[in-house]
Amino acid sequence: MSSQSIYEKIEAYLEGKLTEEERKAFEAQLASDPKLAEKVSLYKNIDQVIEDQSTLDFQKLVQEQGTIFLQNEQKETAGEQSPIRFLSRRSLLIAASLLILVISIVLIYQNVNNQDKLSGPELYAQNFDTYNLNQSLRSRVSRLTDFQNGIKAYQSQDYDLAVNIFEDLAQNDSDDIVLAYCLAQAYLNQQPAQFAKAKASLRKIIVEGGSIYVPKAKWYLALIHLQEEALVEAKSLLEEVAQSDDQFGAKAKQVLGQLD
Amino acid sequence: MPVKEVNSQDYIDGIKRGDPVVISLIYKKYHKAIVQLVERMQGTKEDAHDVFQEGLVLIYQKVHQSNFELTSSFLTYFYAVCRNIWYNKLRKKTNREVTLDDKMILMLKEEPVFGIEENEQYFLYRKMFLRLGRDCQKILDLFLQKVSMEQIMEQMGYGSVSYTKKRKFLCKEKLIKMIQEDPCYQELQE
Numbered sequence: 001m002s003s004q005s006i007y008e009k010i011e012a013y014l015e016g017k018l019t020e021e022e023r024k025a026f027e028a029q030l031a032s033d034p035k036l037a038e039k040v041s042l043y044k045n046i047d048q049v050i051e052d053q054s055t056l057d058f059q060k061l062v063q064e065q066g067t068i069f070l071q072n073e074q075k076e077t078a079g080e081q082s083p084i085r086f087l088s089r090r091s092l093l094i095a096a097s098l099l100i101l102v103i104s105i106v107l108i109y110q111n112v113n114n115q116d117k118l119s120g121p122e123l124y125a126q127n128f129d130t131y132n133l134n135q136s137l138r139s140r141v142s143r144l145t146d147f148q149n150g151i152k153a154y155q156s157q158d159y160d161l162a163v164n165i166f167e168d169l170a171q172n173d174s175d176d177i178v179l180a181y182c183l184a185q186a187y188l189n190q191q192p193a194q195f196a197k198a199k200a201s202l203r204k205i206i207v208e209g210g211s212i213y214v215p216k217a218k219w220y221l222a223l224i225h226l227q228e229e230a231l232v233e234a235k236s237l238l239e240e241v242a243q244s245d246d247q248f249g250a251k252a253k254q255v256l257g258q259l260d
Numbered sequence: 261m262p263v264k265e266v267n268s269q270d271y272i273d274g275i276k277r278g279d280p281v282v283i284s285l286i287y288k289k290y291h292k293a294i295v296q297l298v299e300r301m302q303g304t305k306e307d308a309h310d311v312f313q314e315g316l317v318l319i320y321q322k323v324h325q326s327n328f329e330l331t332s333s334f335l336t337y338f339y340a341v342c343r344n345i346w347y348n349k350l351r352k353k354t355n356r357e358v359t360l361d362d363k364m365i366l367m368l369k370e371e372p373v374f375g376i377e378e379n380e381q382y383f384l385y386r387k388m389f390l391r392l393g394r395d396c397q398k399i400l401d402l403f404l405q406k407v408s409m410e411q412i413m414e415q416m417g418y419g420s421v422s423y424t425k426k427r428k429f430l431c432k433e434k435l436i437k438m439i440q441e442d443p444c445y446q447e448l449q450e
Contacts, residue, residue, distance in 0.1 A: 004429050042436055049385040050404050058278050058320045059386045062313045065280060069287040070309070145419040149395075158393035164430050168423075 006036075010043050120234070123255060124227035131185045131216075139178040141169050147179065154186055162186040163194075180204050181213045184220065195224050215241055219248040226255075235259055268334035275316065276323045286316065290335060294342050301346060302353075311349070314383045315342040321379070348380065352447045381448050388438045396431035403428055 012018050013026050030037045049056065133154050141147045150165035166183040173179055184201035187194040198220070205217040218237045225234035238259075241252035266285065274282025291312055298308035318341055322328050330337060389397065395416065402412045413424040439445050 003433070004426070007429050007432065039436070042439065043432070045381070046385055046389070046432070046435060046439075047404055049382055049389060050400055053401070054324075055317065055321060055382075056386050056389065058275075059313070059317050059383070060390055061278055061280060062283060062316050063387075063390065065283045065287055066309060066313055069284065069291060143419045143423070145417060146423055149416075149418065153393065153395065156393060158395070160434065161393050161396065161430070168426065 006039075010040050013040065014044055014047065120226040120229040120231060123258060124223050127226075127251060127255060128188070128223055130189055131220075133182055133185055137178050137182070139173075139176055139182075141173040141176050141179055143169060143172075147182075150182065150186075154182070154189075157189075159186050159189040163190060175208075177205055177208055177211050177213055181217065184217070188220065188224075195227065199224055215244050215246065215248055219252060222252070222255075231259065268330060268332075268337075271334040271338075272319075272323055272330055275320050278320075283316070286338075287312075290338060293335070293339065297339065297343060298346050301350060303346060303350075307346070307349070311342050311346045314345050314380065317383055317386075318345070318379045345380070349447070380444070384442060384444050384448070385439060388435060388442065391438065392431065392435055395427075396434065399424070399428050400431055400435075 009018075009026065013023065018026060030040060133151050135148060135151055137151065139147050146165060146169055150162050150169065153159075153165060154162040163183070163186045166179060166186055169179055170176075170183060180201045184198045184205075187198035187201065202217040202221045202224075205211065205213050206221070218241045222234045222237035222241060225231070225237065235256065238252040238256050241248050242256060243249065266282075271282060271286060273279075274285075291309075294312045294315070295305055295308040298311055299305070303311070315338060319338065332340075389400075392400075399412060399416060402415065407415075409421045409424050412418075412428075413421055416424065416427075418424045418427065
């Protein structure tokens with residue numbers, strides 16, 4: 001039985017929609033399967049929680065006020081701890097001069113010792129930007145409304161939901177390049193990011209070839225290689241991306257410079 | 261609302277009607293006291309923040325019961341509620357990583373617990389529900405309001421009823437996963 005079928009059975013049980021025979025069989029199953037029993041109990045309790053909208057709204061209010069309170073508290077603490085207001089203009093100038101001197105020494109030292117080289121994961125962190133997926137993307141998926149809902153979920157940073165929607169669509173439209181690109185981006189933004197799945201989607205775009213998504217896919221694939229410390233693969237892809245005149249080309253050149 | 265004009269009944273009335281100004285005032289006046297209470301009892305500031313919020317929600321539910329009567333000052337009552345909540349959490353921790361001195365063990369044994377376990381569980385469920393995306397919250401809420409799948413599909417702008425059902429399933433599964441993965445859920449199961 002698929003997980004969705006079990007879910008539907010639980011819902012029917014809780015709503016009293018099972019026949020007498022089905023109910024007895026299900027209760028026997030519950031008696032012998034503690035995990036299922038736990039799930040049924042959770043379903044029931046969750047329904048009660050959602051139905052009690054008034055308490056839910058109140059808890060939301062308490063959490064919102066709590067966030068505001070903590071933010072204000074942090075601001076006040078930062079203000080109290082800030083030494084700047086106790087310093088004279090002359091002291092500030094001296095402190096600033098000293099700071100510049102220290103930074104210069106550190107920079108010179110790092111340059112001389114070539115210690116400013118970033119690691120692969122650091123380069124990834126420095127260069128990875130969330131791609132701006134928008135509603136104007138032209139996908140050829142059969143269920144366009146669902147695709148747009150996936151984009152909406154992505155835009156509202158609900159990346160788990162976006163992945164769910166795009167994966168669902170990919171079952172029927174696995175060869176759609178735009179969908180593959182959206183899926184890769186959603187994987188990369190999940191917490192934690194799903195690099196292996198993102199790589200598979202990006203590779204599909206590259207192998208297919210001929211679309212405007214190829215250089216972008218190469219750029220993101222190169223970044224994943226950097227994250228995995230696979231520097232040779234990363235460099236090879238970056239060299240290809242660097243050939244193009246767009247923003248990714250410029251970025252690739254910059255990262256190559258940092259790798260050398 | 262100027263501080264000097266607020267009395268204990270004003271706090272209770274403000275909680276009862278969900279007044280953000282009163283809630284904000286309770287944070288300003290009593291958050292520090294609850295942090296000190298929890299920190300004294302081996303808790304962290306984060307623990308205290310949760311206890312504070314859980315305490316407010318518990319009072320919200322109590323004041324809506326017909327037999328509710330405030331027999332002390334608001335601070336005394338709120339402090340007792342939060343202390344009970346924290347003691348209850350601490351009891352569970354006692355068997356694991358926390359080592360208590362004799363005095364604290366005695367306090368835990370003496371302190372009565374009133375319906376806190378259930379509140380703690382529901383507080384966690386609500387907290388996780390509020391962390392779901394807006395669409396998920398809406399679809400689950402609409403379903404429990406007995407809105408038909410066709411109407412939910414229209415309201416949410418989905419392509420088909422089967423897809424709407426799938427979304428509802430995914431949202432609920434996600435919520436259950438979030439709850440089960442939370443360390444508090446594990447504690448509640450013990």
